[in-house]
Amino acid sequence: MSDQHNFIRRRDRFLEQLRGNAAIIPAAPMVTHHADCEYPFRQNSDFWYLTGFDEPEAVALFLPHRPIGERFVLFVLPKDLTIEAWNGFRYGSEGAVNHFGADIAHPLEDLPKRLGDYLIGAEGIAFRIGQHPKIEPIVLKVLAEQLEKVQRSGSFAFSLIDPSPVLHQLRLIKEPSEIGRMRDAARISAKGHEIARNAASPGMSERHIQALIEQCFLENGARGPAYGSIVAGGDNACILHYTKNNGLLRDGELLLIDAGCSLSDYYNGDITRTFPINGRFTGEQRALYEVVLTAQEAALQAVVPGNNAEQVHAIALKKIVEGLIALGLLKGSVESLIEQGAYRHLFMHRTGHWLGLDVHDVGAYRLGEYPVKLKTGMVLTVEPGIYVSDRFVVPDGQPSIDQRWKGIGIRIEDDVLVGTNDPEILSADAQKSIDAMQNYFP
Numbered sequence: 028m029s030d031q032h033n034f035i036r037r038r039d040r041f042l043e044q045l046r047g048n049a050a051i052i053p054a055a056p057m058v059t060h061h062a063d064c065e066y067p068f069r070q071n072s073d074f075w076y077l078t079g080f081d082e083p084e085a086v087a088l089f090l091p092h093r094p095i096g097e098r099f100v101l102f103v104l105p106k107d108l109t110i111e112a113w114n115g116f117r118y119g120s121e122g123a124v125n126h127f128g129a130d131i132a133h134p135l136e137d138l139p140k141r142l143g144d145y146l147i148g149a150e151g152i153a154f155r156i157g158q159h160p161k162i163e164p165i166v167l168k169v170l171a172e173q174l175e176k177v178q179r180s181g182s183f184a185f186s187l188i189d190p191s192p193v194l195h196q197l198r199l200i201k202e203p204s205e206i207g208r209m210r211d212a213a214r215i216s217a218k219g220h221e222i223a224r225n226a227a228s229p230g231m232s233e234r235h236i237q238a239l240i241e242q243c244f245l246e247n248g249a250r251g252p253a254y255g256s257i258v259a260g261g262d263n264a265c266i267l268h269y270t271k272n273n274g275l276l277r278d279g280e281l282l283l284i285d286a287g288c289s290l291s292d293y294y295n296g297d298i299t300r301t302f303p304i305n306g307r308f309t310g311e312q313r314a315l316y317e318v319v320l321t322a323q324e325a326a327l328q329a330v331v332p333g334n335n336a337e338q339v340h341a342i343a344l345k346k347i348v349e350g351l352i353a354l355g356l357l358k359g360s361v362e363s364l365i366e367q368g369a370y371r372h373l374f375m376h377r378t379g380h381w382l383g384l385d386v387h388d389v390g391a392y393r394l395g396e397y398p399v400k401l402k403t404g405m406v407l408t409v410e411p412g413i414y415v416s417d418r419f420v421v422p423d424g425q426p427s428i429d430q431r432w433k434g435i436g437i438r439i440e441d442d443v444l445v446g447t448n449d450p451e452i453l454s455a456d457a458q459k460s461i462d463a464m465q466n467y468f469p
């Protein structure tokens with residue numbers, strides 16, 4: 028189990044920042060896969076961040092208006108040996124107090140009758156509407172009752188607010204223990220990529236490579252892949268969210284792998300590498316790879332405190348557009364191409380996202396009109412790409428694309444910690460130089 032001190036400190040900070048509002052943070056439910064089979068359980072990241080409690084259906088209350096020793100309340104699935112014989116161990120209320128630091132714990136079924144009392148004296152409720160269909164009706168009923176009471180007593184308004192801005196701002200800046208786990212996640216993910224590249228050869232299936240990389244994740248103690256692994260040979264790489272992974276690896280084509288592991292405590296890696304399946308780039312593949320690598324390395328250097336993610340994207344985009352002009356795949360000035368978006372048939376996504384307990388992690392990118400500045404302790408991906416495929420329509424005025432470029436999809440993605448000065452590339456164990464991408468068939 029993760030270190031309770033970290034969770035206690037986080038809860039204290041969250042309680043402080045709630046001011047007088049009581050927060051209700053539900054755990055994730057079990058999700059049906061088909062018929063009566065369920066997906067493996069995946070905890071809600073907000074709930075995990077504050078509790079470290081890995082059971083479904085629970086509800087956490089954070090009650091800053093209550094005395095110390097009554098501020099963290101958990102409602103949990105009760106112990107039931109018959110159900111546990113089928114579905115596994117449950118901590119129950121006693122375990123929630125003894126092992127997870129709850130001040131008070133109750134069986135989940137008591138939530139409707141107890142919630143109202145716990146909220147007496149709060150200024151409002153911090154609860155995210157629209158995401159918890161089982162808990163929301165209970166919360167709204169209690170909210171309506173509280174509104175009735177305050178109206179009758181003539182006191183202040185009782186408000187409903189969203190806990191996300193406060194909570195997600197906390198999650199955006201990783202604590203030292205979280206940074207350690209992000210390093211672990213990136214290291215194991217990178218190891219999987221190295222294994223995959225060394226194993227890949229013409230005639231193998233995409234699925235086989237997926238199996239090898241996910242085997243590495245599991246063998247190294249991860250829960251499994253952080254998201255559907257993308258193992259995309261040739262033109263499949265130009266489908267950005269390709270997860271079918273049912274094609275064959277062909278001689279002369281590239282293989283794009285976008286895969287990362289999720290650790291036991293949900294910290295994630297998210298790495299993309301692209302390399303020639305037969306160990307040798309064609310001229311066109313190599314030229315485009317160099318453009319993406321140059322763009323990615325320039326963007327990585329910009330991941331420093333004080334810059335922002337939009338600047339990181341702008342640097343990558345400029346290098347990609349410059350490279351594509353030099354290769355004759357775009358025509359015009361860098362500025363006008365960028366202004367008109369006339370590059371989007373070749374590079375159609377942003378250069379990165381926050382990374383943490385969620386792969387596309389929480390935290391604002393902009394506050395009002397200002398981009399959020401990078402700060403020490405933030406983790407983000409840097410992942411420019413170029414995709415040349417018949418699927419994308421060449422805009423008017425841009426050169427039509429010769430067949431020899433088609434079916435080339437390249438992305439290079441690293442996980443980067445904003446350090447005090449220089450960026451720390453957490454995924455550096457996954458090689459990406461031109462030589463390393465070619466050197467496995469001497």
Ligand code: GLY
Nearest residue numbers: 254285297410440
């Ligand atoms: N693997 C998802 C992403 O790169 O954003």
Ligand code: MN
Nearest residue numbers: 297408410440
């Ligand atoms: Mn990513």
Ligand code: MN
Nearest residue numbers: 285297298440
């Ligand atoms: Mn990715």
